[in-house]
Amino acid sequence: MQNEESDYDDSHINFLETLWGEGFLSPGGSNEVDLIIGEVDLNHKKILDFGCGCGGAILHIAEKYSVSELMGVDIEESVIKRATELAAKKSFEQLVKFKLIERGQLPFVENSFDAVFSKDALIHVPDKKRIFAQIFRVLKPGGHLIAGDWMTWDKGYRTPVMQDYLNAEGLDFHMSSLSAYNHDLNEVGFESICLQDRQEWYLSKATKELNSLKNELNKEIVRILGYEEAQRQITVWEKMIVVLKSGEHRPGHFSATKPVFV
Template sequence: MRLPPLLLLPLLVPSSLASRSGAALRSGIARFYDRSSPLWEAAWGDHCHHGHYPGGKPRSDHRQAQVDMIAELLSFCRLGEPPRAILDVGCGLGGSSRHLAREFPGSSATGITLSPYQQARATRLSAEAGLGERTTFLVADALDSPFADGSFDLVWSLESGEHMPEKAKFVAELLRVCEPGGAVMLCTWCHRDVPGGGSLGRRERRVLDKISRAFYLPDWCSGAHYEDLLTSSDQITPGSLRREDWSYVIAPFWKAVIRSALHPKNWLGLLRAGPSTIRGAWAMLLMLKGQRMGLIKFVVVTATKKSPP
């Protein structure tokens, strides 16, 4: 595939981003989504996540596929009772929060994001949709969220875990704010499981490092690592944890996004969004490459928090 000259600019960007952590990483993530979210919304709407494609077969209604993803994740969670209080970790423009609020009329949804633009835009979109009183959006760090223990009976993280530099702390925080008997749903990008305590190959590491520089990601982990973190916490109801690889289910969406990014009508929007968004558009090709290598996995994990005896 021949790239337009605009998308060759990321090749000139220094490689120091992957090693950043802490405040520098958080500010980089916030700037990235401040600048890229308007372009994403114009092309794909208010759901900042992938679509669901049954059997991995292409479909043309990509926005509906994004909505269907939420329905499929809810089915995967096997909720016993409709949730009353929902936390949307890494809420983007609030699409999931609004959908969940509509799905469960007696509930309230709170979304957190590092991006001030996303927080303001999500608040406005919810007000326009008549959901302003049932949805709240805050600029907050998922590793240090401003909520009391057990505040939510559904803790929902759809494609935000990959941005977390401390995976153990991230999982611990999801469990802390989940009330006993509540559900945690974690859907995130991971690298392949590495059996026997081995390591990824050098070529695999190079691909992940390039993607991390573009998307402001810390070190990647495997789906097995998330499963281990949950089970080792001793807070999970026995038998409630489930993990699946949905990489094939979302593969057609990446191809559609790449076609959109490479379309000449979007080049001006990319240029206006700035270098970080251009790097992100370029890195989508690497994401697709990583999936084809069997390196990058779209992992779904859910579990119920143990109730007291």
């Protein structure tokens, strides 16, 4: 664990799992994971989940796809502990391993993985090209990067409303855009890059989430977070919906392939 304040302490994890499902610190659950994977064949493949959180996505992959090995990495001890416990509960402790890593490091030799999966973790990484270069290094030739992330628009500026939302979130967010990701992936040497915008989907989902935070989930989130923090989270969702509507906050998916001959 690094000597920095944790973005994901136990009560925040419990809050997010109440909203997004066991093991998930990001919206959409297994459906979004399947959409990110798309047509990429994971059968008998060795997969790395970058920023695996509490393991919801990687354990869904373990359940649904006939992979050979799964490795989840994260910089937060709290989430690695939860992911390890969930893997044991689901009897996947042999197939799925977890590793606490240092920020910005992927401690694996080159050409280690057939695919690197990541969901809503790259937002926390300031230097995208540097992490893409690390992912490129650990991927085997012909291997795939398949990812979802929270992004911003391509207009190249940030409005005060967006800044207000980011301040309210208070998390370590560094939002890129689909076209900036396209550029960075190209620069690093990836090919066959595919981009998919998910803003409309998340606008609709986040609106329902806000409604449940105010209604059916309200008692539970007040129990988990306390009244004031629960109210603060409702305000965060209200501010987020404003920027989802304007299109300045726009989640998306992308995939890219390491060339067979580098």
